[in-house]
Amino acid sequence: MRRVAIYPGSFDPVHNGHLDLIQRASRSFETVIVALLENEAKCGLFSVPERLALLRETITQKNVRVDSFHGLLVDFMRERRSRIIIRGLRAVSDFEYEFQMAQMNRHLYPEVETLFMVPGEEYTFLSSRVVKEVARLKGDVSRLVPASVIRALEKKLA
Numbered sequence: 001m002r003r004v005a006i007y008p009g010s011f012d013p014v015h016n017g018h019l020d021l022i023q024r025a026s027r028s029f030e031t032v033i034v035a036l037l038e039n040e041a042k043c044g045l046f047s048v049p050e051r052l053a054l055l056r057e058t059i060t061q062k063n064v065r066v067d068s069f070h071g072l073l074v075d076f077m078r079e080r081r082s083r084i085i086i087r088g089l090r091a092v093s094d095f096e097y098e099f100q101m102a103q104m105n106r107h108l109y110p111e112v113e114t115l116f117m118v119p120g121e122e123y124t125f126l127s128s129r130v131v132k133e134v135a136r137l138k139g140d141v142s143r144l145v146p147a148s149v150i151r152a153l154e155k156k157l158a
Contacts, residue, residue, distance in 0.1 A: 004082040005029040005115070008073050010037055011051050012044040013152065014058055015131050015145045017088065017123035024117065025086050026061040033080055034059065038070040045132055045156060058146045074109035085114040090124045 005025055011018060011034070025032045034055055038048050046054070048068060055066045069076035073085070085105060087098050102114035119126070126144060135141050135153040142150060 003030045003084070004080060005032050005084040005086050006035050006073070006077055006080065006082050007032055007086040008035040008037055008069075008076075010039065010042065010044060010128065011055055012046055012128050013051065013131060013145060013149045014055050015123075015126055015128060015149070016143075017090070017119045017126040019058060019146070020120045020123055021086065021088050021117050022059060022064055023061060026064050029084070030063060032061070032064045032086070033082065034064060034066045035073070035076060036066070036068040037073075038068050040070075046152065050152065054149055054152060057148045072108065074105055074112060077109060077112065083109075083111045083113060085112060087114055087116055088119055089116045090119060090126070 005028075007022060007025060009018065022032060022034060036048065036051055036055065044051070052066060052068060059066060067080075077083070077085070085102070087102070089095060089098060098114075098116065105112050105114060131141055131144050132153075134144070136157055141153065145153070
């Protein structure tokens with residue numbers, strides 16, 4: 001199998017912590033697929049098409065593709081012929097949930113490996129939820145997200 005890694009998430013919106021992990025993962029794998037989960041039960045600020053557009057606009061690495069999926073991540077991985085999941089760990093509090101997910105994914109797809117990456121120090125506090133909250137309160141998110149996301153947030157929250 002080619003060395004294809006999947007970086008799944010909701011990316012609502014994509015922020016600099018995501019982009020940091022994408023950039024670093026792109027140096028270690030032939031292909032990285034940023035996989036946007038289409039979760040009908042979760043009502044995001046941005047629609048799936050909007051999030052896909054923001055991801056495509058902000059990702060510059062040639063070996064990184066953007067795609068979306070619904071259902072089980074492991075089914076998407078089999079379709080894309082990947083055995084590697086990339087997940088970010090910002091703090092110890094992320095570990096328990098991510099460990100459970102890694103174990104379940106391995107149970108469903110025994111060949112899968114989950115690789116945990118730690119974001120750059122300047123992004124350890126960063127989450128999409130925090131970005132949206134600061135933006136809703138008219139705070140400065142210019143060092144947290146790319147310019148295209150700032151414009152999209154301003155338009156969405158106007």
